[in-house]
Amino acid sequence: MLQTSIDGVPVFCADGPPPFTAGLVFGVGRRDETFLRGGITHLVEHLAMRAVGRTAIETNASVDLLSTEFTATGPADKVGAFLTAVCAALVDLPVEFLAVEADVVRTEAGQVTSPPVGALLGDLYGARGPGLAGTMDPAVHSIPPDEVRDWARTWFCRQNAALWFSGPDLRGLRLPLRDGVVPERAPQPRPLVRTPAWTTHLTGDHVVLAAALPAGYAAAATVGILRDRVEEELRHRRGVSYAVLADRVLVGPEERLVVLDADARAGQEAVVAGVLWREVQRLAEEGPAGPELEHQRAFVEASLADPRSGVDEARSFAIAQVTGVRVPSSAQLRSDAAALTHEEVRGTATRLRDAAVLTMPLGTDPVPPGLQRLPEWSAGVVAGREFRPRRRIGYPRQTRLVVGAAGASLIRGPEERITVHWGELAGMVRTGPEEEVLVGQDGFSLVVAAAEWRDGDEALALVRAAVPEELRIVGDDARVDRAVLLLRAPAHRVRESVGVSRRRATMVANGEWTALAGEEDLPPEAQARVVAEGAGGRPAVLVLRQGHADLQYVLLRGGREIDRHVWGGTSGDPALLAEATGRPEAELAPVLSADGSPAEVLARFGAVLALPAEVPDLLAGRAVATAEEVVGQGFVAGLRATVRGDYAPPPGEGSWVDRWLHVSRRRPRWYRALNAVEAVAFAVLAWLLVRAAEGDLVSWRGGLGLLAGLVALACLYDTRPPRPATDVEETRTGTPPSG
Known part of the structure; x- marks a missing residue:
């Protein structure tokens, strides 16, 4: 070389x-x-x-x-x-x-790595280093x-x-990499569990035995001898396994994870597991037979005689150069094989036995003796505020969630508990609008979903407040594609609908269409249902999405999807879109079959529907100078704002009801005079009806008299002078506040 x-x-x-x-x-x-x-x-x-x-x-x-x-x-x-x-x-x-x-x-x-080996590394090292x-x-x-x-x-x-x-030298080769420094690797973590141990997995019908061992030829020879023994017993004598594989996975500069992986015929998993564990114990107690050592030496000689061995050696040295892994040369490997002794293999097998983890398919019974189970639950719990599950969830009665200053714990019983400490947190992954997954460095994870607990929103708020921003992330499965909601509804109605919610949105409007770009943690379809319900008239809603490769819309009515179209993919119905948007079907059909980039198709689609010009910027997440930020105040505060007229349209716009409400808030002189006349008229009517009822207020005349009296009081209330204009009204009407 x-x-x-x-x-x-x-x-x-x-x-x-x-x-x-x-x-x-x-x-x-x-x-x-x-x-x-x-x-x-x-x-x-x-x-x-x-x-x-x-x-x-x-x-x-x-x-x-x-x-x-x-x-x-x-x-x-x-x-x-x-x-x-x-x-x-x-x-x-x-x-x-x-x-x-x-x-x-x-x-x-x-x-x-293979799924069983990956699961084993996670059990050994947690959510860090090789455990990842x-x-x-x-x-x-x-x-x-x-x-x-x-x-x-x-x-x-x-x-x-x-x-x-x-082969030959690569003459003239250039490797134009940037200059840097040799990166510092994090220290190799030590296994977190006590061994020898057993656990179960959900990754098929394989039984896997693995252990972290120091690098060296003795480990390779030991696992080779074990593989031969196990294959002879399981395949050639019992016929319960087809293949027994041996591997050594690099997990650090000085450490390998030696692996024995055997498939098992259905119902024979316990037999395969028993043979694997028995042969490890037997090799540790008795050591190898003479022919087994000679077979391993012969295997090394045959490997080195292969014409490809030199290239394999070059590759191994290149990997060793950048990882720090110790790799012997061909000469050193031949020398190590020749010097390998009975006691060296026996000692390595003993270390393998003591560090072993046996992984079996779920439900394997019986478990080989002499192994302890890997921890299924955390050792302790934290102190803090307790939350009880909602009855419909189906947790055991004693279940509770505890969120405290040190961490969070899920307690299902005296021994069944999962704890994640804030100081040992690998990360918090958002998996839904109201759901987070806490992942500890030890590999334990805890789901906190607001819907599962009484006062669950408070539990979630405590968890989010305890986790620093750098340890939070939105999971890929919870990511919501950026979308714009398009409603054929007046802007003030949409503004009011958002105002009585707890959401916030960026809004633009052009008289016909109102476009909203909402918060990214709420699916657009759910957002559309919330907004449309309060916008009046059950308007049709388009959820418009632009991805890196396509453009699509979802047509909703009454919060229910009635059509979907993806340019270059799923075809929508132009007749349904025409009915919802008031455009001729003949104009829409060519646009739905248009080719081009998402931006080009969006431009044509927006022109035919006369959408607000700012829609492409909203879809791209760009700042829009003309946009309005609408912040929801919750139902009670939003309802007060509605009564005050904070969401009312400018004078002269909106329906006749909106215009009349605008007059009732301004209360000009003619309006107050009219209400004074109405107050007198209804008061006289009330007096006449009560007198005709001869004081019997539960009769129909008495009831009408009371109602007329209340109307008279309401009219009298509206004769008061107008209140000073609020900042909101000043913005809507363009007039300065009075007084």
Whole structure:
């Protein structure tokens, strides 16, 4: 193997059979991220590959626990061109495509290890370091472009890169990476649980045994011997398993997670688990037989004789260069295999036994003896305010939620409790408008949903107040696409509808349409129902969305969806849209079938419907100088504002009812005089009716007399002088306040 450098990047090359293959490795992976920023390395990798574009050779990129790698296979000049393009892309990532690639990352739902191994790492390390392999990326859409650029600047520099390749020298290759410093990795966390232990999983019919062991050939030989023994027993003698796999997962510079993974025929899970655990114990107690050691040595010799072994060695050295992982050379591996002893394997098997975690499918029975169960519940609870569940939820009667100064606890019984401490919080993920998930560094998580608890909104407010902003994030599943609500309703009616709610919105209007951009944590359809109910006349509502790739609308009437259209996708009914908007169907049909970018289609759609000109800016989240910010005051305060006329239209606008209400608030002289006359008339009528009833107020004449008296008092009340104009009225009418 030859070692050199190109543009300051260490290079490891070895002769190997064709085709020519190369890989550019960076020392950053899932364990270097945080829980809240899970997937940021994957985003960098996707953006770089997007910038490179299609190639005529086989290329790939991947992220694992410790490293990120870009590989290519083909003619040397084309491989070199690909590597140069990758480096250039990493220096100037096309973050304008971040939203698209975030969708791709979510769709891919890739993991850096197999699901059972990821779950085991989560059990061992919690929501940190290698344990992040067991968590899904909670919010890749919430990672801003600047953070993605900073991540690439920190980790994807020449000081954190290495190159490996096979075959001839890559003459003329350039690696135009940015300069940086060797990044500092967080210290390797220690396992959080006591072992040996067992747990269950929901990831299929596999039984997995794993343990964190120091690096070295002894661990590889020990797990190899165990694999052979278990496969012989489960497949060749019992026939209850098809494949037994052995693996060593890099979790740190000096540590491997050795893994034995066996599938199990339905109903035979307990047999497979028993054999796995028995063979580990037997090897720890008795050590290997002589032929088993010789077989492992022969396996090493056969591997090193493979023509591809030199390239594998070059790749291993490149990974070791950027991760700090200790990798033996071919000569050292041959020497270690030759020197391996019975006692060395027995001692390694003992360490494996003592550090083992056995993971079985849920419901496996019986559990092998000699193992303790991994903790299912937290060790303690916090003190604080207690909340009881709503009866309809179905929690056990003794269940309660406690939120205090130290953290939050869910208590279901004397032993069943989950606690997350504020000082040991990995993050808080919003999963709904009134729901948060607290994730502790130990891996325990607690859902706080306002709807599940009495005074649940107060519990949620306490939780949100306790968690600092930097530990909060909106989960991808809770993200609400930015949308604009379009109502064919007067602006003052929409303003009043928002005013009596607890929401806030940005509003523009053009006389026919009123457009609202509401809060991002409430689904637009739910927002539309709230606004339309108070806007009067049950107006039709369009929920208009513009994504990075498409434009769509949802047509609602009475809060219920009646149609949906996605340009380039789902086709809506132009007749329904024509009925709701008052436009001819013949004008709408061509627009619904229009091609073009979302912005171009939106321009045509807005022109046909005569929408407010500010709608594209509202959809894009841009500031609109002419927009009005409407803040809901709640039902009681909003109702008072309605009575005061805070939401009334300007004089001369609105329905006849609105105009009359405007006059009643201004109370000009003629209005007060008219009410004085009406007060006298109704007072006389009341006196005559009560007199005719001869004092019997429960008779029909007496009842009408009382009613006429009340009307007289109301008319008399309206003879008082007008009150000074409020700031709201001054804004609506353009007149200065009196007095």
